[in-house]
Amino acid sequence: MVNNNGDVMDLSVKPTAAPSIPGVNQAKTKITADRVNVYYGEKHALKDVSIEIPERAVMAFIGPSGCGKSTFLRCINRMNDTISIAKIQGRIDIDGHDIYDPSLDVVQLRARVGMVFQKPNPFPKSIFENVAYGPRIHGLANDKTDLEEIVVSSLRKAGLFEEVKDRLLDSGTGLSGGQQQRLCIARAIAVSPEIILMDEPCSALDPIASAKIEELIADLRQNFTIVIVTHSMQQAARVSQRTAFFHLGVLVEEGPTDEIFTKPREQRTQDYITGRFG
Numbered sequence: 001m002v003n004n005n006g007d008v009m010d011l012s013v014k015p016t017a018a019p020s021i022p023g024v025n026q027a028k029t030k031i032t033a034d035r036v037n038v039y040y041g042e043k044h045a046l047k048d049v050s051i052e053i054p055e056r057a058v059m060a061f062i063g064p065s066g067c068g069k070s071t072f073l074r075c076i077n078r079m080n081d082t083i084s085i086a087k088i089q090g091r092i093d094i095d096g097h098d099i100y101d102p103s104l105d106v107v108q109l110r111a112r113v114g115m116v117f118q119k120p121n122p123f124p125k126s127i128f129e130n131v132a133y134g135p136r137i138h139g140l141a142n143d144k145t146d147l148e149e150i151v152v153s154s155l156r157k158a159g160l161f162e163e164v165k166d167r168l169l170d171s172g173t174g175l176s177g178g179q180q181q182r183l184c185i186a187r188a189i190a191v192s193p194e195i196i197l198m199d200e201p202c203s204a205l206d207p208i209a210s211a212k213i214e215e216l217i218a219d220l221r222q223n224f225t226i227v228i229v230t231h232s233m234q235q236a237a238r239v240s241q242r243t244a245f246f247h248l249g250v251l252v253e254e255g256p257t258d259e260i261f262t263k264p265r266e267q268r269t270q271d272y273i274t275g276r277f278g
């Protein structure tokens with residue numbers, strides 16, 4: 001852009017944080033949680049969780065069942081707001097802005113922070129419509145051609161286009177489980193989110209379909225910040241650059257994935273990764 005003096009102004013986005021997050025080069029912090037507590041009625045499910053999640057990297061949340069991984073994931077796009085007994089305290093910022101600010105539009109937030117669930121959940125509509133739905137309701141396409149481009153490019157990015165290009169008008173629910181999960185990822189990508197939350201995205205899939213999703217995650221992290229809950233430590237080790245270990249609602253430790261799995265600082269992490277509990 002050129003200003004009134006005729007000077008060329010550099011409007012490119014500058015990193016806001018020092019490139020100092022170990023395990024990720026040149027990382028900018030995307031998500032910051034500060035002393036987050038979650039209660040379900042009397043149950044204190046998440047206790048004083050503070051963490052920084054870097055941009056364009058994969059962060060894995062691991063820990064035994066019921067330790068609060070999904071609860072924390074759902075805080076990042078305010079999905080816990082839909083649970084009437086859930087009460088959230090503390091602060092979560094995305095790009096330095098408080099996502100619990102009462103003036104924030106939650107619908108917009110959920111477009112910026114997409115989510116992929118454990119069980120693939122395509123709409124009972126065509127493959128095309130599954131992906132077109134979000135861009136249409138968010139007004140992201142100017143016309144039909146634009147919409148078609150978004151659908152095709154989202155399916156390509158989700159590694160599904162070649163498999164479905166001849167049957168875009170067939171039902172999404174007729175695809176295999178792995179294809180359905182990639183369709184759900186395409187649907188999430190279609191609204192150009194910045195962050196994709198994945199809650200055990202491979203747990204309903206066979207090893208081959210899971211491997212495809214893992215490859216996809218590796219590609220997607222070039223453009224998106226990804227936070228994945230997984231029960232598989234092997235998966236966390238394969239796909240993530242950083243790992244956070246939760247236990248009984250507490251974030252025990254967080255760090256570069258290879259360090260968490262080879263030389264954790266905390267005994268509880270050591271016990272979990274060596275299979276002593278969980």
Ligand SMILES: Nc1ncnc2c1ncn2[C@@H]1O[C@H](COP(=O)(O)OP(=O)(O)OP(=O)(O)O)[C@@H](O)[C@H]1O
Nearest residue numbers: 040043045063064065066067068069070071072083
């Ligand atoms: N909607 C809810 N209502 C009441 N309690 C809940 C609700 N969701 C989660 N909890 C409780 O909060 C705690 C944390 O649950 P959460 O699902 O976050 O754990 P998790 O680590 O993701 O578990 P898993 O690995 O089994 O999915 C558990 O004790 C759980 O029973």
